[in-house]
Structure formats: structure tokens, C-alpha cells
Amino acid sequence: MELITKYEPDVERIERFSFVARFAHWSHTITFVILLLTGLLLFMDSRWDFLAVVFGGYRGAGLIHRIMAVIFTVVPLVCVVLNWRGFVEWWKDVFSFGKNDIKFLLKFPLEFMGFHVDIPPQTKFNGGEKMNSVVTTTSCILVAISGYIMWFPSIFPPTLVRLAYPTHDIFMIIATMMVCMHGYLGSLHPGSGESFWGMVKGTVKADWAEHHHKAWYDKQREQQG
Amino acid sequence: MAKMGNLYDATKCTACRGCQVACKNWNQLPAVIEPFKGNYQTHESTNANTFTIVKFFEYDDVYGPKWYFCKHQCMHCEYPACVDVCPRKALYKNEWGAVLKDYQKCVGCQYCVYACPFEIPKYHKESDMVTKCTLCAERVEAGGIPACAKTCPTGALQFGERQELLAIARERVKYLRANGFPNATIYGEHELGGLNKLYILGDVPEKYGLPSEPKVSSITTFWQNIVQPWFGLLIPLALAGSAASFFTTRFLKARREQQEGGATHGTHN
Incomplete structure (x- = not known):
């Protein structure tokens, strides 16, 4: 039983994510996980003392949380500027949410559990990936804003600071939920296969692309002439 | 041990601010100099190095101006919101009612600052911790009374068992109401389920800068x-x-x- 689909460099492959996109993705992943672990220390009301030791105690964790927070917010912004066209393409695709995406979402729970279902042709991002893009991005923005308010509470009105605490927690939980599912679907879920290599190496197998993202695959073919 | 607390009689207070000085002295806190705001009040509110302050209020009345004084500090609530929100369990309530803080555990998250309905705990930047009044727990446990109550020259501040103080307060309010203070009231008996700092006020709480119905923000709950x-x-x-x-x-x-x-x-x- 293989955990992740094998990487096959010898077959025909097409580019899915540029270097900047992949850099943004993985830097965001690493900082998110560190932020999550250091943040959970306080969320768990000090029931995870063993984890605090790893970060040099609660104060150490607080410092790491702040350093990572800056990287977490600045790197994606820089990457958006560096890869503006890719960014626009991504969001254009996300907001072209159509009938096929709804069909995907309705059928997806079965696919998720491993049943074989016929899914209509998907664009570069399927219905689930579009949902993930919207929910995760919104959560990250709200977590970042509320986080900065909590970091510098004295310059904000007290009600806003009070509101920032539950906001930070709720959207941290939603983002973490999405990350759990996204991480699993993008690696260990057998149906997702090549998408893992799409984010690691940047390319996916052509026949996988044709099967999973027909609309996108056809467009790529057209552009290549 | 029975619940212990302070009783502050606003009608006896002359705003000498001896309590402020005694508090600074006992807790070894440095002076904080704030710009002049046009009245006698030393500070806007409590701050990280000032655990108690006497606030000044002026009102016009048919019989001439009225000048109210009110000592503000941690109320040592029976059900403290700061203790609930503290993620490090640094804040706790001791057996005789004081809300205390273990500074070994404080990480300066400031959750308590925004949970307190009286806006009392304040962030101390240099130590990255939040500070507040301790009801002089170490003095009380050694058989003494809080520094502020010890120094009060007019008898406006008393320290003792909460039940006894309440009896004194009821007597005093009855006397005040009969002698020109029709709005006199006890503050802290029922507010937020009871406070360990009791007040005798000569007028409605708002006029002393105290919320008449203090409430922990619903966002926080x-x-x-x-x-x-x-x-x-x-x-x-x-x-x-x-x-x-x-x-x-x-x-x-x-x-x-x-x-x-x-x-x-x-x-x-």
C-alpha cells in the first residue's frame, strides 16, 4: 500500500504551480503549523505544558508566535506582487464558481470516502479547492488582523480588542480544520494522486490533469497550440 | 477564613491621597508623572505602577458645586472575569477573597486587561506583565491590614470581615440618607455577585465613576x-x-x- 502516488519524471507532465506559488504555499504551511502549535498553548489553557518546553517556555512560544506571524503575513503579500498574474488567474478561477463546481461539491463526500463517482470537467481548481481557497484565505486574513490587534491592543478601542479574541480563535479553528482536510487530500488521499507533486515539483502528469481538471487541461493544450 | 475586604466611605474621604502614597510605598512602585489635565486627579486611571488612585468629580448643584472623591482599585470580585480568561491560570482567588497573581506564570497576554469590567489591571511594558492591587495579601496574612487602610487618616478606609463591614455600611447609609444624602447607597454588595471592596457612596454610583450595573462584556463571555x-x-x-x-x-x-x-x-x- 503506497502512501503517496509515485513521482514519475519520465512521462508527459504539464506545469501547475510556478516557483513563487509553491514558495508562498510552503512558507505559509510551515509558519502556519508553528503559529498553530505556539498559539494552541494559550488556547488549551496551559494543559499542554509539554509543548511549551519545545518552544522554550510560554514566553519563548510567544516570541516565536510573533516572529512567525510577521513572516506569515509578509511573505504571501510579497509573493502576490511577484506573481501577480498567477494570483489574478487563481482568483478569477475561484470566482468562476459554476454548475460543475456545485456538482463536484455534491458528489465529493462519496469520492472522499473512496467510492467511484463521475465528476463533471473541472477547471484548474475544482469546486472543493475553490471553497478551500475562499475559506482559508478569509480565515488567514481575519486571524492576521485580529492577531495584530491583540499584539498592540493599546492603540485600538477596547471593544475591538475584546472582539479580536474570539475572532482569532474561531478563524484559527476553521483554518486548522481546512488545513487538516487539505493536507490529507493533497497527500494521502489516493484520489488526489498527482496534486501533491503539482505543489512539490510544480508539474503534474498530463493524463492525470486530463482526468481531474479537464477544462483546465484543454485550455493549456490550446495555449500550447 | 471569612471573606475579608475593604470598606471605603466616600463621604468621609478628603482626597488626601495618603492611600495612593502608602500603596506606592509598600509595593515599591515608582512615581508616574502624567500631564496636568485641569483638575486635582493625579492620573487618568490606574496604571501599571499605580494600583490605586483617588478620582475627582465636580458637579453643579442648586446649593453650589459638589466635589466627589472616589478611590479606585481592583474590586477583588467574588466571580472575577480576569481569573476566568487567564490562559496561564496566573490569576487566582485566595480563600479570604483577594484576587492574586502568580507573576511566575504571567506571560503578558493582556486578556485580563480587556476582561475586567472596571478596567483595572494594566500592562507593564518593562516586565511584559499585567499588574494590579493585591489587597496587600502578604500584610493581611501576617496579621496586618492593607497599606491604604492603615494610612487613612479620616477613617474612610476600613479593613475587616466582609459581613461586619456590610453591617457598618448599612448603618452608615441609613444615617446618610436621613442627613442630607438621599441617594446614599452601598456599592459592591450585589454587583457582579459581590465585591470584596465595599463602597459607601453619597450619591448614585455613576457620579463616582463607577458603573451602576457592572457587567462582563458579552463578547468575553x-x-x-x-x-x-x-x-x-x-x-x-x-x-x-x-x-x-x-x-x-x-x-x-x-x-x-x-x-x-x-x-x-x-x-x-
Whole structure:
């Protein structure tokens, strides 16, 4: 039983994510996980003392949380500027949410559990990936804003600071939920296969692309002439 | 040990601010100099190095101006919101009613600053901790009384058992109401389920800068009672779903392959 689909460099492959996109993705992943672990220390009301030791105690964790927070917010912004066209393409695709995406979402729970279902042709991002893009991005923005308010509470009105605490927690939980599912679907879920290599190496197998993202695959073919 | 507390009689206070000085002296706090604001009040509010302050209020009345003084400090609530929100359990309530803080545990998150309905705890930047009045717990436990009550020259501040202080307060309010203070009232008996700092006020609480119905913000209670204990369960749920899928996908795939007579399903699933 293989955990992740094998990487096959010898077959025909097409580019899915540029270097900047992949850099943004993985830097965001690493900082998110560190932020999550250091943040959970306080969320768990000090029931995870063993984890605090790893970060040099609660104060150490607080410092790491702040350093990572800056990287977490600045790197994606820089990457958006560096890869503006890719960014626009991504969001254009996300907001072209159509009938096929709804069909995907309705059928997806079965696919998720491993049943074989016929899914209509998907664009570069399927219905689930579009949902993930919207929910995760919104959560990250709200977590970042509320986080900065909590970091510098004295310059904000007290009600806003009070509101920032539950906001930070709720959207941290939603983002973490999405990350759990996204991480699993993008690696260990057998149906997702090549998408893992799409984010690691940047390319996916052509026949996988044709099967999973027909609309996108056809467009790529057209552009290549 | 019975609940102990302070009784502050605003009608006896002359705003000498001896309590402020005694507090600074005992707690070894440096002076904080704030710009002149046009009245006698030393500071805007309590701050990280000033655990208690006397606030000044001026009102016009048919009989001439009225000048009210009111000592503000930690109220040592019976049900303290700061203790509830503290993620490090640095804040706690001791057996005779004082809300105390273990500075070894404080990490300066400032949750308590924004949970307190009286806006008392304040952030101390240099030490990255939040500070507040301790009801001089170490003095009381050594058989003494709080520095502020010890120094008060007019008898406006008394320290003792809460029940005894309440009896004194009721007598005093009765006397005040009969002698030109029709709005005289006790503050702290029932507010927020009871405070360990009791007040005798000559007028309505608002005129002394005290909220007449102090309330912990509903945002804070929502956060503490709903978000913190329940929302977090969504994360293990997502993990459990993924784990379940990990096994069912592989099980169903194996079964499909078996049915197809060992033929592989192709490169895609």
C-alpha cells in the first residue's frame, strides 16, 4: 500500500504551480503549523505544558508566535506582487464558481470516502479547492488582523480588542480544520494522486490533469497550440 | 477564613491621597508623572505602577458645586472575569477573597486587561506583565491590614470581615440618607455577585465613576463559555474524518481491484 502516488519524471507532465506559488504555499504551511502549535498553548489553557518546553517556555512560544506571524503575513503579500498574474488567474478561477463546481461539491463526500463517482470537467481548481481557497484565505486574513490587534491592543478601542479574541480563535479553528482536510487530500488521499507533486515539483502528469481538471487541461493544450 | 475586604466611605474621604502614597510605598512602585489635565486627579486611571488612585468629580448643584472623591482599585470580585480568561491560570482567588497573581506564570497576554469590567489591571511594558492591587495579601496574612487602610487618616478606609463591614455600611447609609444624602447607597454588595471592596457612596454610583450595573462584556463571555470549550472540537473532527477516509478509500480500492480480477484500475483512481 503506497502512501503517496509515485513521482514519475519520465512521462508527459504539464506545469501547475510556478516557483513563487509553491514558495508562498510552503512558507505559509510551515509558519502556519508553528503559529498553530505556539498559539494552541494559550488556547488549551496551559494543559499542554509539554509543548511549551519545545518552544522554550510560554514566553519563548510567544516570541516565536510573533516572529512567525510577521513572516506569515509578509511573505504571501510579497509573493502576490511577484506573481501577480498567477494570483489574478487563481482568483478569477475561484470566482468562476459554476454548475460543475456545485456538482463536484455534491458528489465529493462519496469520492472522499473512496467510492467511484463521475465528476463533471473541472477547471484548474475544482469546486472543493475553490471553497478551500475562499475559506482559508478569509480565515488567514481575519486571524492576521485580529492577531495584530491583540499584539498592540493599546492603540485600538477596547471593544475591538475584546472582539479580536474570539475572532482569532474561531478563524484559527476553521483554518486548522481546512488545513487538516487539505493536507490529507493533497497527500494521502489516493484520489488526489498527482496534486501533491503539482505543489512539490510544480508539474503534474498530463493524463492525470486530463482526468481531474479537464477544462483546465484543454485550455493549456490550446495555449500550447 | 471569612471573606475579608475593604470598606471605603466616600463621604468621609478628603482626597488626601495618603492611600495612593502608602500603596506606592509598600509595593515599591515608582512615581508616574502624567500631564496636568485641569483638575486635582493625579492620573487618568490606574496604571501599571499605580494600583490605586483617588478620582475627582465636580458637579453643579442648586446649593453650589459638589466635589466627589472616589478611590479606585481592583474590586477583588467574588466571580472575577480576569481569573476566568487567564490562559496561564496566573490569576487566582485566595480563600479570604483577594484576587492574586502568580507573576511566575504571567506571560503578558493582556486578556485580563480587556476582561475586567472596571478596567483595572494594566500592562507593564518593562516586565511584559499585567499588574494590579493585591489587597496587600502578604500584610493581611501576617496579621496586618492593607497599606491604604492603615494610612487613612479620616477613617474612610476600613479593613475587616466582609459581613461586619456590610453591617457598618448599612448603618452608615441609613444615617446618610436621613442627613442630607438621599441617594446614599452601598456599592459592591450585589454587583457582579459581590465585591470584596465595599463602597459607601453619597450619591448614585455613576457620579463616582463607577458603573451602576457592572457587567462582563458579552463578547468575553461568548469567547470563554462557547468558543473556547466547544469550537476547538472541530479540529479533532476534521482529523477523524481524514483518518476514516484514509482507511475506507484504501479498503474500497482494494475491493474494486479484487472484483476486476486483479486488473489495475489505471493511473487514475
